[in-house]
Amino acid sequence: MVLLQKKKVVIIQATPSGRKALITGMPFFNEFGEVEFVLSYSYEVAELLVIQEYMKELEYEMSLAKEELSLLRKENLIIEGLTIENRSTRVAFETARNAATLDVPVVLYGESGTGKSTMAKVIHNESTRKDGPYIEIDCETTPEAMFERELFGGEFEDKETGLLTLSRGGSLYLKGIDKLSLHLQGKLAKVLKERKYTPTNTETALPLETRLISSSESTLTEAVSEKTFHQDLYYMLHIVPIHLKPLRERKEDLSALITNYLNRYSTAYNTAKKLSDDLFKQLLLLQWDGNISELKNVMERLVVQSPSNIIIIKDLPPEYRKEISEDLSIIHLEGRTLPSILEDVEMKVLRDAQERYRTTTEIAKFLGISQPSVVRKLKKYTDIE
Structure with missing residues (x-):
């Protein structure tokens, strides 16, 4: 067959003893392009099956090793209040951890409840300022007049009450900085530019010794173009932007959090509840516009209100009970x-x-x-x- 076809031939042939053999013939050509020699070698099929089984076992062992390595990596990333199963969450965390040691401003983007405050604490705890204070202020809920007083302090009250002073040597987290008025944005931009601030109603300037971390639900780039955010402040804060996706786009995180909160509330209320498969799938399909805060609320309600140890779809609060086509x-x-x-x-x-x-x-x-x-x-x- 090799002589006729002038190429490598592989066949399975029965031996006189009834066994199967895999036979390979290889042609060797002379200078005239004619087949001068044929090298033939064979393996019993049974031997090949043994090798194949060995390769399968080796593949199995390799997959186990990869899983163990993946689990070990995940265990090294366990942080209270932060679930890191989804790839985008892992990227966000690693970016935050790398930026933490550089002592540069960080802006956290994401919907309400996506874990921005937790990530801010991670950055502080991973930084060289971890032994210093960590202070958080909500820019949206704090009135403008009070915000300025809270931030800078002044003679009208104890000088040490200004947040820039209280957070000296540590981190100040400005939650919802996109809600800050343009007037206060300008003042904050000046502080960052000069690296010093003057408490209200005083004349003595103090050095800025605080690391600023901020967050926003909307993109600051668009706010700058719409002239609703101070351009200078944007350039000084927007050194390391980190985006946290909503829970509905992080199925791996959502799955882990459902189990986590089920176990947490079962322990808290001294019960042992489990989710039916149908309900678990239903929870994965919900939108979770309130993200982690909403999920915690629903899971606690399910554990408290379900009449049996197996929680089913009918146990969902009415506003979440939706019919899903099979x-x-x-x-x-x-x-x-x-x-x-x-x-x-x-x-x-x-x-x-x-x-x-x-x-x-x-x-x-x-x-x-x-x-x-x-x-x-x-x-x-x-x-x-």
Whole structure:
């Protein structure tokens, strides 16, 4: 066959003893392009199967090692009040941790309840100022006249009560800085530019020895272009911008937080509640406009109000109880073979399990199949996409 085809040939051949052998023939050509020699070698198929099984076991061991490494990395990133499962959250945290040691201003962006205050505390705790004070002021809820007094202090009260003074050697977190009036934005810009401030009704300037961290629900870049935010202040604050996505876009974080708050409130109220699979899926599909604050409220209500230890969809507060069409009903059947339909179902089940469980080992236990099977199936559907 090699002589006829003048190329490498691989076949499976039966031996006189009845065994199967994989035979490979390789041609070697002379200077005239003719086959001068043929090198042939063979393996018993049984030997190849043994090698294949060995490779599968090796692949399984490697996947376990990767999972353990991933878990160890996650354990190193555990912070009270901050869940780091989603890739965008991890990027935000690593950016914050890198910026913390540089002692530069940081602006945190995100909807209300996405964890900006927690991230501000992380930055302070990871910085060289961690042993100094950490003070937070809400720019939106503090009246303008009182804000100036709170920030700078002055002769009308104890000079040490100004927040810039009280936070000396530490960090001052300006929550909702986009809500600050342009007048106060200008004053703050001057302080940052000169690196000193003068308490109200006094003449003695004090050095600025505070690290400023600020947050905003809206993009400051747009506010500058709309002339609702002081341009100089923007350039001085916007050194390291960090964006925190809403909870509805962080399914991995949401899944972990649901379990975390379920366990927390079950312990707090001396009970042992569990979520039905349908309810867990429902919670993952909700919008969570109030983000973590809203999720905490709903989880506490579920634990307190559910009559049985298994919490079901009917236990949801009325405003959250929505009918969801069964996903399987949208699978198109016409003109398709059963294996093709089953592949769609399998892919959906695996994705649902992937949203709920962190590792392929947990997914395998939940689905009642082996961990290598989970790895292969996930890789299969990832490759399809």
